[in-house]
Amino acid sequence: MSPARPKLCGAATLLVVQDVLKSVAHYHEVLGFEIGFTYGEPTFYAGVERDDVTIHLQAARETKRQLGQGAINIFVTEVDALYDALKARGARLMNAPQDRAYSMRDFDLDDLDGNRLTFGTGTEGAA
Numbered sequence: 001m002s003p004a005r006p007k008l009c010g011a012a013t014l015l016v017v018q019d020v021l022k023s024v025a026h027y028h029e030v031l032g033f034e035i036g037f038t039y040g041e042p043t044f045y046a047g048v049e050r051d052d053v054t055i056h057l058q059a060a061r062e063t064k065r066q067l068g069q070g071a072i073n074i075f076v077t078e079v080d081a082l083y084d085a086l087k088a089r090g091a092r093l094m095n096a097p098q099d100r101a102y103s104m105r106d107f108d109l110d111d112l113d114g115n116r117l118t119f120g121t122g123t124e125g126a127a
Helices: 020-029 079-088
Strands: 013-017 034-039 045-050 053-059 071-075 104-110 116-122
Touching: 013 020, 020 034, 020 045, 020 053, 079 104, 079 116
Parallel strands: 013 053, 071 116
Antiparallel strands: 034 045, 045 053, 104 116
């Protein structure tokens, strides 16, 4: 009998930020994420969640990773409605939703430190 194949159960993107609490507030108030947890005294690590997406935030002072160089692609339903909601909340939007040659309709925004979040949905003919 062969051993059971391990199952991957989830993932969290890690983004490096300058001020974790300020970033948590931004993700909550502007981007609509819930605060999953904060850690450390003073806080140097946190998690934010929205639906099935979890993002971890780490203070730049606690890592050798570069500040604001992270990126995540988040797949959504109703990409245009999300864009409108984020725009109304003052998100740092880089472009409006556009249909792309790679069978996605997406838009980009940057968080307070320049980490890039791309929100998109598949379009007709998507693989």
